[in-house]
Amino acid sequence: MAMCWITSLPEDVIIECVARVPRRYYPSLSLVSKFFRSLIASPQLYARRSLLDRTxxxxxxxxxxxxxxxxxxxxxxxxxxxxxxxxxxxxxSLPPMPSSGSYVAVGSKIYIMGGSCFEVSSNALTLIDCPLHMANHHLPNMPRAVASSVSGYINEKIYVIGGCRSRFPVFSEGPMDVMVFDVKSETWESKTRPDNLVFDWYSNSAVTWDDKIYFRVLKHGFVYDPSQDKMEKDDMLKSYHWxxxxxxxxxxxxxxxxxxxxxxxxxxxxxxxxxxxxxxxxxxxxxxxxxxxxxxxxxxxxxxxxxxxxxxxxxxxxxxxxxxxxxxxxxxxxxxxxxxxxxxxxxxxxxx
Structure with missing residues (x-):
C-alpha cells in the first residue's frame, strides 16, 4: 500500500526524494518494480543528484x-x-571487453579503446554510460587496431598513443603514432610520428596533468603536449616501475x-x-x-x-x-x- 502511494506522486517529486538516497541502495531499489528500475536508470535522476551536490x-x-x-x-x-x-x-548488463584495452574516464562515462581478444588486436571504441550501466558499440572505430596503448583526456579530446599490434611477443616495437578522438564531433584524427618504441603488453601507464600526458612505456618516460604535438623524454619519470x-x-x-x-x-x-x-x-x-x-x-x-x-x-x-x-x-x-x-x-x- 505504501509503495502504491509513493508511485502516485508526481515523477519530479519522486526523483527529488530518490536523489537524496545513497547510491549503494539503488540496486535494491531497482528490484522493487519496473517503475523504480526505470527511475534508477533515468538521466534526470543523476542530473538532480548533481544539482543537489549528492554525487x-x-x-x-x-x-x-x-x-x-x-x-x-x-x-x-x-x-x-x-x-x-x-x-x-x-x-x-555490460558485455565482456577486449583484454588490455585503454580506458579513459570522461565525466560519468568510460571510453574503452582497442584491446585484444584471442591474441588479435582491436580497433573498436566502446562507450560505457556508468549511471545507466549501458554500452554503446556504435561509435566510429579507431584508425588502426592496437592494444595496451596509453591514453589521456584533455579539452574534450581523447589521445591514444602507441600500443601493441599483437600479444606475442610480449615486448613489441611499434610507432608512437597519436590517434585523437573528439568526443563532441565523434571523429578521429591520426597523427603520424617518425619515432618507434617498444611497448610492453602489461605495464604501460599514463596520467594527465596540466593539459599534458605523462606516461611510462617499459623503460622509457615521456611527456606529450597535445597543444604543440610535442613528445619530450622524461628520464626521471621512468626511474620507478609505476x-x-x-x-x-x-x-x-x-x-x-x-x-x-x-x-x-x-x-x-x-x-x-x-x-x-x-x-x-x-x-x-x-x-x-x-x-x-x-x-x-x-x-x-x-x-x-x-x-x-x-x-x-x-x-x-x-x-x-x-x-x-x-x-x-x-x-x-x-x-x-x-x-x-x-x-x-x-x-x-x-x-x-
Whole structure:
C-alpha cells in the first residue's frame, strides 16, 4: 500500500526524494518494480543528484578472466547496513571487453579503446554510460587496431598513443603514432610520428596533468603536449616501475610499490621522486593499481592464493602532513573484495 502511494506522486517529486538516497541502495531499489528500475536508470535522476551536490565517487575495476580471455567490468560497492565491508560486484548488463584495452574516464562515462581478444588486436571504441550501466558499440572505430596503448583526456579530446599490434611477443616495437578522438564531433584524427618504441603488453601507464600526458612505456618516460604535438623524454619519470597509476593529487603522482611495500610520490612539476612517510605494509602484494578520490589514495592489489585462485584487496590510504610539512601516509582500512581465477587490469574513479 505504501509503495502504491509513493508511485502516485508526481515523477519530479519522486526523483527529488530518490536523489537524496545513497547510491549503494539503488540496486535494491531497482528490484522493487519496473517503475523504480526505470527511475534508477533515468538521466534526470543523476542530473538532480548533481544539482543537489549528492554525487558520490565510484570505483570501477576491470578484471581479466583466464577462462574466456576477456576483461569484465566490476564496481566497488559498500554492503548495505555496513560501515566497513566492501565487495567488487560484476555489472551483468555490460558485455565482456577486449583484454588490455585503454580506458579513459570522461565525466560519468568510460571510453574503452582497442584491446585484444584471442591474441588479435582491436580497433573498436566502446562507450560505457556508468549511471545507466549501458554500452554503446556504435561509435566510429579507431584508425588502426592496437592494444595496451596509453591514453589521456584533455579539452574534450581523447589521445591514444602507441600500443601493441599483437600479444606475442610480449615486448613489441611499434610507432608512437597519436590517434585523437573528439568526443563532441565523434571523429578521429591520426597523427603520424617518425619515432618507434617498444611497448610492453602489461605495464604501460599514463596520467594527465596540466593539459599534458605523462606516461611510462617499459623503460622509457615521456611527456606529450597535445597543444604543440610535442613528445619530450622524461628520464626521471621512468626511474620507478609505476604501473596502472591514475593517482594525481595537487600535481603529485602517487603509486604503491609492490616490491618495496611503500608509497612513492613524483612531483610532476619539479620532476623528482620521494618516498612517502608511513608504513603501509600491504603484505603478499603481487600486482597493484593506484587511484585517488577525495584526496585519498586507493590501492587495489592482488594476492596469489594458489595457481587457480587470486584474491583482490582494496586499501584506502589517507594523506596528511607532519610538523615538518612532509606528506605522510596512514592506512585507514584494507579488506578482501574479490576472489577468482583472474587478473587485475585497470581501475578508474568516476563521480556521479
Amino acid at each position: 558520490e565517487y565510484c570505483l570501477y575495476v576491470t578484471i581479466y578472466s583466464h577462462d574466456d580471455d576477456y576483461d569484465r567490468l566490476y564496481t566497488l560497492r559498500q554492503k548495505i547496513n555496513s560501515s566497513g565491508d566492501y565487495c567488487l560486484v560484476p555489472i551483468p 604501473v596502472g597509476s591514475e593517482c594525481v593529487i595537487e600535481r603529485v603522482l602517487y603509486y604503491y610499490s609492490t616490491a618495496s611495500k611503500i608509497l612513492r610520490s613524483y612531483d610532476l612539476k619539479e620532476r623528482c621522486w620521494k618516498r612517502v612517510k608511513g608504513e603501509i605494509g600491504l603484505s603478499g602484494t603481487t600486482c597493484a593499481r593506484t587511484v585517488t578520490y577525495d584526496k585519498k589514495v586507493v590501492v587495489i592489489f592482488e594476492k596469489d592464493i594458489d595457481r587457480n585462485k587470486v584474491e583482490l584487496w582494496c586499501a584506502e590510504i589517507k594523506l596528511e602532513r607532519d610538523e615538518q610539512g612532509e606528506i605522510c601516509a596512514r592506512l585507514d582500512w584494507c579488506v578482501c573484495v574479490f576472489e577468482g581465477h583472474s587478473r587485475l587490469m585497470n581501475c578508474l574513479v568516476l563521480k556521479f
